[in-house]
Structure formats: structure tokens, C-alpha cells
Amino acid sequence: MSLAVRSVVFVFSVVILVLAVSAIGIALGWDPTITLMGIAEWVLAHRVGTGLVGVVAFALAVIGLYLSLQRESEPAGLVKETSLGTIVISQAAVETLIKRAAAEIEGVRTIRPTVSNLGDKLAVLLALEVAPDTNIPQLADQVRTRVQEYLAQTVGISDVNINIVVREISTSLQKARVK
Amino acid sequence: MAENESRTDIGSIRIANEVVGVIAGLAAIEVEGVAGMSGGIVGGIVELLGRKNLSKGVKVEVGEREAAVDLSIVVTYGAIIPEVAYKVQSNVRKAIASMTGLDVVEVNVNVLGVSFPQEDKAEPEQQPRVK
Numbered sequence: 001m002s003l004a005v006r007s008v009v010f011v012f013s014v015v016i017l018v019l020a021v022s023a024i025g026i027a028l029g030w031d032p033t034i035t036l037m038g039i040a041e042w043v044l045a046h047r048v049g050t051g052l053v054g055v056v057a058f059a060l061a062v063i064g065l066y067l068s069l070q071r072e073s074e075p076a077g078l079v080k081e082t083s084l085g086t087i088v089i090s091q092a093a094v095e096t097l098i099k100r101a102a103a104e105i106e107g108v109r110t111i112r113p114t115v116s117n118l119g120d121k122l123a124v125l126l127a128l129e130v131a132p133d134t135n136i137p138q139l140a141d142q143v144r145t146r147v148q149e150y151l152a153q154t155v156g157i158s159d160v161n162i163n164i165v166v167r168e169i170s171t172s173l174q175k176a177r178v179k
Numbered sequence: 180m181a182e183n184e185s186r187t188d189i190g191s192i193r194i195a196n197e198v199v200g201v202i203a204g205l206a207a208i209e210v211e212g213v214a215g216m217s218g219g220i221v222g223g224i225v226e227l228l229g230r231k232n233l234s235k236g237v238k239v240e241v242g243e244r245e246a247a248v249d250l251s252i253v254v255t256y257g258a259i260i261p262e263v264a265y266k267v268q269s270n271v272r273k274a275i276a277s278m279t280g281l282d283v284v285e286v287n288v289n290v291l292g293v294s295f296p297q298e299d300k301a302e303p304e305q306q307p308r309v310k
Contacts, residue, residue: 084265084268084272085247085268085285085286087287087288090291090292097256097293100256100293153259154260156259156262
């Protein structure tokens, strides 16, 4: 989240917070009439300042609306050109394939792949949760080899850079009864 | 609805874009390795409403003599994706050309997902876990 977006979110959050506290206060018996009269008096006495605050609030509201309605750009896919047109293999499809291939390796419990730099080559970050009593470097090598082989076979791409992060050692006591 | 119109000696022939879309969709799912078309949210809603959407996941642009097609497909697990996509391209091109006479200049294939056999709802009964 950029600084501009954070600023807009912060301002809106403060405004919502003030409104929420006021609503709760009114519900608990607070009479806002005097406060509101005071604010109205101050506003009428400082028209230029009020106008400036209004302009800033308006701009923030427009930015907020624009950001909320902005569509996230579709993640790029693996693009291949053929004589008949373009073939795009989506990032989601590649991630599904990676998950499946990595899951075939014994000792891998969960896989969270992140695929980036799509175009003509792939960069894959695999966050793994592995079973206890596993030789992690060996397992990582097996996963890397399997994913590379599988992507070369199914997607036809051999230039894959795979980084593996073992995030967790599974503490689940439940063990599969059969393989 | 946009239509492709050609004139003959005894009148005109119009082929609706929808028709070209259906031809492309059917030609695509014929290819081995294609699990189905991916139509996004709108396609899903149309199917939920009970209407069979034969042009789901297909976008066509039809001119007087040429057509360009964009397809969104889901492939079956284990398929060699570039091979499947290329077969889809040539099958769609052949089908549209032979049925409408249009010259297909571009068939773009987007592979949006992978389908696994065990995820299919058609599985008749639960298999025993051990033999």
C-alpha cells in the first residue's frame, strides 16, 4: 500500500471513528446539540478555512472512490506465440501445477507457490510446511527437481528459477495411515 | 447482436457472432486435454440460471471475411498444455473456416485453470481407501 493510499485510509478511518464514537455517545445519552452549535458557529466564522477543508475532503473522497472502484490488473501469464495466435497459461494454472507436483514428494505437507516474472521465464517461490524428521536440504532438492521436470513436461518451459522457503515444520500428530 | 453478412446473387447470408462463438466453443472442448471452458462470473451466472451457455469462455470478433477468436479454457491435469492449446487453435480455426467460410486470422488461447479428475462431481461412488 502506497503512502498516498495509506493517508486516505487513515483520514477516512479517523472520520469513521469520530462518527462511531458520537453515535455510541448519543445512544448512551450524550446530547450533541451544544457541540454541534459550537462547531456551526466556528464554521460560519471561518468560511475560508471551512472551504479549504471541504475541498481537501472532496479530493480525498474522490481518490477513495477511484481506488475502491479500480480493477486490479489481471496477473500476466506465461505467454507463447504461435502461428495461429497467442497461448497464455495463467499464473493460477501454473501455481496449481506446481502445488500438485510438489505434493508428490514425501514429507511435504503444504505448499504455497508464488509465481512471478512470467513472460518467457519463470521465477517460483515455494513456501513449504514439511513433516518433522525430514532432511530439509534433501527434500528441497527433490521438490525443486520435481517441479522443474513437471513444468518442462507440461508447460514446456525449462528456464525456471525455484527458490524454496521452509516456513514451518508440521506439528500435526495425525499421520496418513496409508500411502 | 453483431453479425457477419455476405451477399450472394439471390440475397444475403448473415452469421451471428454468437454462432461463430458456439462453433469455436464446441471445437475447443472436442480437443483431448480440454476439461472445459472458463466463462468467468457472468458465464457461471448464466449457467446457474439454467441456460446452457455454449459460447462460454469465447470472445469473437467477426469481420466481413475474417474472424479472430479469444478462448479461455481449463485443461485436465497431466495434459501437455502447449500441445493442447495448439490443437485447440488449429481445431477452432478448421471448424470456423469449414462451417462459415471465414478466414480465422487469430485464435488466442488463455489457459485459466487445471482440472483434476477427483474434483469432478460425476464420481459415482466412494472408492475404498485400502485394498
